[in-house]
Amino acid sequence: MKLSTRKLLDKSFTGYGIFAIILMACALLLIIVPIATKGIQAFIFRGTIEYRKLRLEKFEEGNLKKVNAELKGSQELRKPIYDMIDQFEKDIRELEYEERREYRKELREVKKSLKELFGPAPGDHQPVLWREQYGQTRWDRAKIKIDQVLFFEEWDYSNPDKMGVKVLVDRKSLFKGTSLEPLFAYVEKHAQSILQPKLVFYWRFLFDESFDAHFFGGIWPEVLGTLYLTLGAMFFAIPMGIIAAIYLTEYAGRGLFISLLRSCISTLAGVPSIVFGLFGLAFFINSVKVSESKSVLAGSLTLALLILPTVIRASEEAIRAVPKTYKEAALSLGAGKWHTVLTVILPAALPGILTGIVISMGRAAGETAPIIFTAAVSVGKPLHFWETLSQPTPALPWNIYNLCTEHEAVDEIRHVQYGMVLTLVALVLILNLAAIILRARISKKLKG
Amino acid sequence: MVESPIQSTEVDNAMNGTDREKSQETASVDKNHNKAPQVTGGKGNNGAQVQDDCHVTTKDFSIFYGDNEAVKKATLSIKARLVTAIIGPSGCGKSTFLRAINRMNDLIPGCSTSGNMIFDGLDIYSPQVDVVALRKRVGMVFQKPNPFPKSIFDNVSYGPRLHGMLKKSELEQIVEQSLVRAALWDEVKDRLHQNALGLSGGQQQRLCLARALAVNPEILLMDEPTSALDPRATAKIEDLISDLRGRYTIIIVTHNMQQAARVSDQTAFFYEGILIEMGDTKPLFTKPREKKTEEYITGRFG
Ligand SMILES: Nc1ncnc2c1ncn2[C@@H]1O[C@H](COP(=O)(O)OP(=O)(O)OP(=O)(O)O)[C@@H](O)[C@H]1O
Ligand SMILES: [Mg+2]
Numbered sequence: 001m002k003l004s005t006r007k008l009l010d011k012s013f014t015g016y017g018i019f020a021i022i023l024m025a026c027a028l029l030l031i032i033v034p035i036a037t038k039g040i041q042a043f044i045f046r047g048t049i050e051y052r053k054l055r056l057e058k059f060e061e062g063n064l065k066k067v068n069a070e071l072k073g074s075q076e077l078r079k080p081i082y083d084m085i086d087q088f089e090k091d092i093r094e095l096e097y098e099e100r101r102e103y104r105k106e107l108r109e110v111k112k113s114l115k116e117l118f119g120p121a122p123g124d125h126q127p128v129l130w131r132e133q134y135g136q137t138r139w140d141r142a143k144i145k146i147d148q149v150l151f152f153e154e155w156d157y158s159n160p161d162k163m164g165v166k167v168l169v170d171r172k173s174l175f176k177g178t179s180l181e182p183l184f185a186y187v188e189k190h191a192q193s194i195l196q197p198k199l200v201f202y203w204r205f206l207f208d209e210s211f212d213a214h215f216f217g218g219i220w221p222e223v224l225g226t227l228y229l230t231l232g233a234m235f236f237a238i239p240m241g242i243i244a245a246i247y248l249t250e251y252a253g254r255g256l257f258i259s260l261l262r263s264c265i266s267t268l269a270g271v272p273s274i275v276f277g278l279f280g281l282a283f284f285i286n287s288v289k290v291s292e293s294k295s296v297l298a299g300s301l302t303l304a305l306l307i308l309p310t311v312i313r314a315s316e317e318a319i320r321a322v323p324k325t326y327k328e329a330a331l332s333l334g335a336g337k338w339h340t341v342l343t344v345i346l347p348a349a350l351p352g353i354l355t356g357i358v359i360s361m362g363r364a365a366g367e368t369a370p371i372i373f374t375a376a377v378s379v380g381k382p383l384h385f386w387e388t389l390s391q392p393t394p395a396l397p398w399n400i401y402n403l404c405t406e407h408e409a410v411d412e413i414r415h416v417q418y419g420m421v422l423t424l425v426a427l428v429l430i431l432n433l434a435a436i437i438l439r440a441r442i443s444k445k446l447k448g
Numbered sequence: 449m450v451e452s453p454i455q456s457t458e459v460d461n462a463m464n465g466t467d468r469e470k471s472q473e474t475a476s477v478d479k480n481h482n483k484a485p486q487v488t489g490g491k492g493n494n495g496a497q498v499q500d501d502c503h504v505t506t507k508d509f510s511i512f513y514g515d516n517e518a519v520k521k522a523t524l525s526i527k528a529r530l531v532t533a534i535i536g537p538s539g540c541g542k543s544t545f546l547r548a549i550n551r552m553n554d555l556i557p558g559c560s561t562s563g564n565m566i567f568d569g570l571d572i573y574s575p576q577v578d579v580v581a582l583r584k585r586v587g588m589v590f591q592k593p594n595p596f597p598k599s600i601f602d603n604v605s606y607g608p609r610l611h612g613m614l615k616k617s618e619l620e621q622i623v624e625q626s627l628v629r630a631a632l633w634d635e636v637k638d639r640l641h642q643n644a645l646g647l648s649g650g651q652q653q654r655l656c657l658a659r660a661l662a663v664n665p666e667i668l669l670m671d672e673p674t675s676a677l678d679p680r681a682t683a684k685i686e687d688l689i690s691d692l693r694g695r696y697t698i699i700i701v702t703h704n705m706q707q708a709a710r711v712s713d714q715t716a717f718f719y720e721g722i723l724i725e726m727g728d729t730k731p732l733f734t735k736p737r738e739k740k741t742e743e744y745i746t747g748r749f750g
Pocket of ligand 2: 542543544591671
């Protein structure tokens with residue numbers, strides 16, 4: 001081949017490689033950036049006076065005097081709103097039944113959305129649920145609620161050729177000429193000064209329990225549950241996997257049984273995770289009864305089974321990659337087989353084994369299906385270590401799924417979902433980083 | 449028959465072996481390897497008169513890689529406490545034969561033997577032999593340097609540690625001693641705790657020699673130990689070999705005729721797996737009985 005063609009080939013190959021990497025980086029950014037920017041909003045957001053009130057009343061956090069002063073100002077600004085409503089209610093009593101009923105209905109809507117925005121009106125009875133005791137604690141949510149006070153949605157079917165179109169209708173128009181009409185302008189103008197949004201750094205999001213089904217508070221039980229499950233799975237899978245790999249590489253012969261075993265392991269790696277979940281339920285909980293019902297222990301065991309093939313495969317490959325000469329050297333010095341494995345082969349194979357562990361750790365942390373039936377619950381307290389033997393736990397992957405599919409008010413708690421996703425990604429990243437650093441240090445030690 | 453540690457099973461070896469080995473190792477440390485290993489029991493320590501004792505003898509010993517007979521019916525005896533050189537052209541089975549003596553060929557799938565190889569009165573290929581105990585007594589330096597990816601210190605101390613020497617001071621002493629003997633000490637004394645893979649090829653080879661010496665074996669097998677060394681280091685190793693002579697049985701494979709002539713007492717000449725001639729070095733080099741031998745040592749082939 002001519003030198004110029006060779007150079008051209010080299011160059012185009014390099015170019016193609018760089019292109020592939022850049023493409024991948026872009027795709028990754030496309031995923032990571034929204035996760036990060038939205039997830040961080042669970043930690044940093046503009047909290048309203050309602051937020052400060054909640055922290056004060058429920059957690060005795062914050063400056064009592066200051067919050068009370070702010071509340072007072074807020075209440076003064078709210079008063080005209082409720083006065084206007086009172087006045088309007090008085091006014092419509094004079095009206096004809098039909099008209100009155102119509103206005104009543106519309107007023108109910110206004111009152112409902114006002115309640116969602118500012119919390120219960122003065123004189124209302126105290127509701128039981130936290131979410132009804134307070135108005136919007138987050139300014140971003142509050143802005144949406146303000147819009148709901150000012151506008152309502154309607155479907156426009158006027159064009160028969162097209163599907164219905166959603167249009168926003170100004171609520172003010174419903175109350176034209178009544179004493180309630182100024183209310184909407186007033187709310188629009190004063191909402192911000194009523195709610196007094198201030199920047200909040202809510203790092204405790206990570207370490208707080210959730211309150212009222214994730215409407216308030218943090219995700220510590222989920223984080224802790226994920227840690228328990230992941231480390232538990234590692235605890236079972238790593239020793240088993242490595243020992244199995246040692247057996248397969250150093251001790252096993254080449255019989256039919258062994259090749260059957262190998263193909264079983266390969267097959268296991270491809271089994272869908274939901275099958276592992278069902279197996280875990282059937283085997284660990286129903287047959288072996290490691291716990292009465294769902295528990296972290298059962299979940300860890302199931303996850304361990306799921307990642308076992310990966311650990312075995314990676315360890316096997318790493319052990320096979322250790323130069324034969326190391327083994328020869330150890331044996332020639334009078335080391336037994338087991339001793340050789342422990343002192344020479346395993347240390348040399350450790351970086352490769354760790355790679356497998358890194359991969360499977362990410363998988364164990366993020367798997368949802370295997371823990372649905374074996375370990376996960378939607379709401380729970382953070383567990384003590386010994387409770388993991390018998391108690392189920394919330395866990396990030398399951399709760400992310402749960403919050404966006406089964407929660408009664410999905411839209412209200414988007415920030416919690418994103419916060420959970422960010423935390424899960426960060427958690428996996430940190431666990432991986434730790435393993436990668438460890439691997440780098442071992443590799444360096446091995447290479448000298 | 450003399451008690452033979454290689455015959456014992458793992459368990460009783462561990463029981464009756466530990467004390468003796470310990471005392472032996474400590475003794476040899478104390479006296480700077482001045483004493484021959486006592487593991488050979490009754491045959492030990494009688495000085496010159498045991499020199500003719502045969503340490504390893506083979507009878508019709510063949511080694512096969514699958515169907516390929518790499519060593520063909522070799523019958524020879526290697527004398528205790530002398531240096532035996534194995535020479536022959538490349539691929540004639542020298543390494544194969546050497547590796548058979550401490551059963552390193554066991555690791556190669558498909559490798560089998562026939563005939564007898566007697567070490568210390570016992571056929572080392574008989575089933576009751578404890579291979580681990582055998583290899584403890586038969587040390588080896590491989591053709592390609594194969595240090596562990598560990599520190600220099602850990603490399604040399606691997607054997608002693610394995611055999612129960614755990615005191616740091618003792619280990620330090622034996623590491624230094626072994627490195628000095630392998631003519632490596634001066635080069636590495638300041639970097640004992642650096643990784644051995646950072647050494648040059650020749651240094652690595654001497655490190656492997658030091659590592660083998662640290663176990664204090666009775667037989668030392670060396671497969672071209674100086675092929676990667678410069679003349680000075682080679683001279684040092686040759687000095688070492690003459691130094692160890694009389695205390696260890698040394699079997700050395702070499703492509704260097706002068707070296708074989710210089711360091712060995714006995715020489716075996718292999719050709720295409722067949723042992724052509726074996727005898728005292730001097731006569732073999734000056735008046736070879738076989739024509740092939742003459743042709744080889746005068747450099748007409750190989
Ligand atoms: N692992 C192996 N598997 C199969 N055949 C082998 C193996 N090792 C060596 N052989 C064969 O056995 C014969 C002897 O090899 P050996 O390594 O003993 O030669 P040698 O005399 O040491 O050569 P050199 O001087 O080049 O080291 C050669 O024909 C070689 O091809
Ligand atoms: Mg060779």
